Amino acid sequence: MVSNSIEMVADELFFPEGPRWRAGEGKLYFSDVMAGKVSRVNDDGAVETVFEPGEFPSGLGFLENGDLLVVATESQAIVRLTAAVVAAGSAKRSDSTHHADISTSFGTGNNDMVVAPNGNAYAGAYLPGLSEYEAPGPANPPQFGNMVLARPDGSSQVVADRVCFPNGGAITPDGKTLIVAETFAFTLTAWDINDDETLSNRRPFANLAAPTDGISLDAEGCIWVACPYFSYGDSGGWVRVADGGEIKQVIALEDADKSAYACMLGGADGRELWLCESTVLGRDRFQGDGRIRRVRVDVPMAEGQV
DSSP states (O other): OBOSOOEEEEEEESOEEEEEEETTTTEEEEEEGGGTEEEEEETTOOEEEEEEOSSOEEEEEEOTTSOEEEEETTTTEEEEEOHHHHHHOOEEGGGSEEEEEOOOTTOOEEEEEEEOTTSOEEEEEEOSOOOTTSOOBTTBOOOEEEEEEEOTTSOEEEEEEEEESEEEEEEOTTSOEEEEEEGGGTEEEEEEEOTTSOEEEEEEEEEOSSOOOOEEEBTTSOEEEEESOSSTTSOOEEEEEOTTSOEEEEEEOOOTTEEEEEEEEESTTSOEEEEEEEEOTTSOOOTTOEEEEEEEBSSOBOTTOO
16 A cells, blocks of 8 residues: 655656666666756755766666666667766766667667666667557557667677567566566566576566556565556556556556656665656656656565666
8 A cells, every 4th residue: 555645756857767776875866868867866855967878868777886777779779887987976978888789670769678686688679650649559550679688798689579669677586587568568578587598488467458667576576567648648657566467556646747657666665666757648848847756655675676
């Protein structure tokens, strides 16, 4: 259950996405995508710019040594910042290094990413062409994409195909299962992670009957998922769902101007659900439209969510 009202943390953002909680710092890292920044925010709501890549950033993840991996969407690459650079903040592209090429032969773009504790990163690659200004359907069909594995040595390969707009991801604490939101298939999908870090045994995790975006895994094996809308044109919210599709809880975003795009469990005890919001899908977006809020929940985050 949600035990408290939703609290505003940071306002006047643009489009916050890809949140990652850093327990040692007590801060939430996120990509303010359309502002072209990777930022971090503390419990008091103070926002600090960490990195300006010179293009739209998206998925984030940390390596064991504290280095930060960032999806550079236009470069179709993952770039890397050392822990020291991350700590200093205000980094530019010249302060980063190229980590991995995540392009595919299909002309895909890239967005979200999840990084395993062993340093393997799984990035989504989608085919462009879907218009956000009208509901998906025969006249506006979402296209299939891929999952791309980037290993710690910088090598990469496509490890899954026919993924319908891959988005937020999570890896189970045992390191054996990857769960990914297929946004416009309205589902969460799971794969086994093989010994060589490739994927197999694709299967449904849950059908939401609504678009699925950023996700966060809790200690009971349930997923909190941001749904940009429940019906096209409305503001959606966040859903907690179990493997198999049982809906455990729904937090509606009762603001006609905002949609839910991502979420991340964190806080000192792992029971704060951080909520990333911006303009309703299908409308133009502007600086100041985005915000991050949080709410207390009963079940803490799963281990190993980096």
